[in-house]
Amino acid sequence: MSLMSGVRPTKGYLMDLKRRIGFIERGTEFLKLKRDHLAKELSASLEVLRGRRRLLLQSLQEAYRALTAAYLSLGPTEVRSQATSVKRKLELEVLPRSVMGVRYPYVKIVSKPQIEAELDITLSHAAERVLGILEEMIQLAEFEARAERIADELGKTNRKVNALENTIIPSYRRIIKFIEDKLDEESLEELVRVKLIGGALARRRE
């Protein structure tokens, strides 16, 4: 189907189209702003993410070493048995948050395990290390989810901007040009017709 099918070459339609293209262009400008902002946000997030990951990996290795040592020292059954006696378990609440209209999960720690009283020193030492990085791990997971959603949204916004700039707006412009040409042609025809009629009427009077 042709692009021009269904196009009414009327002044009213032309004015409506011009109003619409103005709106679309303003929207595109906003989307471009959003895209730039998201790109800036994403590159900053990725930088932070890289640094945090490296630090976390280090702490994770230390925690893993301490946990391994506890298992080797106490034996697997005793470690499991002591772990069951930890009074409060880790409780998390996942809430939605938004940046530039991008929703990402925000993890809130409701309660942390209470380890100091019940565990043997070896296990308590390992548990402390794990607990120490737990918050960091949750924050990192939250940050990763945020970066992922921002990247997704950036992709979507970019596709929207490209579609608007390369397809929608040019097609609107073509329709407007078509209608304007059509209207010019019609007004020229009208002028010629008026002139011809005027000439004919003048000849009849003479």
Added chain:
Amino acid sequence: MTPGLTYAVIRSHALIGDLLTAEQIRALAESESLTAFIERLSETPYGRISVEAGGDVSIAMEKVFYRKFIERMAKIVDAAPRNIAEFLQAYYYMRFEVLNLKRILRGKFSGMLIPQILDSLIPMEPYHVKSFEQLAEVETLEATVERLGGTPYSALTASMELYKKIEELWPLELALNHIYATTILRSVEGLSYWDRTLVRWIVEFETDIENLLVAVKQRSASERILEAHRLDELFPVTYHVGIDKIREVVEARDLKPVISEIGFPYSEILAPLYEGDVALIRTRLRQHIYRTARQGRSVNDFGYNVIMAYLVFCEIEKDDLVGIAWGKAQGIPSEDILKYLVVPHSA
């Protein structure tokens, strides 16, 4: 030397030959995988170990090693004179029973299923209590403690008040430790003066180190525990490291000078604390006990020390094998496993 003792000593001498050598344990720790470890173990007096499929292999193997240790211990207890047998039963059977009671209480506290609780127990016959199953099957932790009435653990009811108040398990575990420590002290008195020396040294040294570890833990623990209990209640039994020293450890800003002041061998054993490797302290403690038992055995080849040394070697071998089995099941590098083993470093 009484005839019973002679037989038990000779039996211990004979059985020491069955224990794994340092090279054998090192080779087991250096096995490429758990399968290779089981394969190598089958060439030792442990023979081929069959483990049920589906469960945790390292836990199944831990049970096998415990059974082997209890079996070895039972042979000596059966052959030993009454006073020695009584002490050994109190020292080992009661220790394991206390461990099982702690695991039952923890299971009840956390609402574990009965089969899970029973599965976590050391495979042994009850020593003072009637049945572990009956204790695990009762509805609540309070009912479990009530069921301990009429046994040496009946004093646990006194700690129930604090348990209910703070809803934490440590007062009950502390009471169990206390009951065990006082029973051990009583049964040591049943041994002759010469037999007592090595036992006392091991028991006292072990208690001192455990007290120091608890004291170190209290430094980072909440003040609530210290508020709830006086230090002498938290440390009911002390030997060479008294309450004053323990208080210094709890309160000192810098631990190093306080521990150095306690002197050798404590300072050497506790040294990994400065690098944050707490687990290595227990390894060093076991190494020290291993060496002391070996020295004790060499001092008198025909005395009670031989029995004690044999049982110490057996238990340390069990601990090493449990560690190796877990490490191999988890794919831990051999050098990391070897670091926490005792026998390979005691050759």
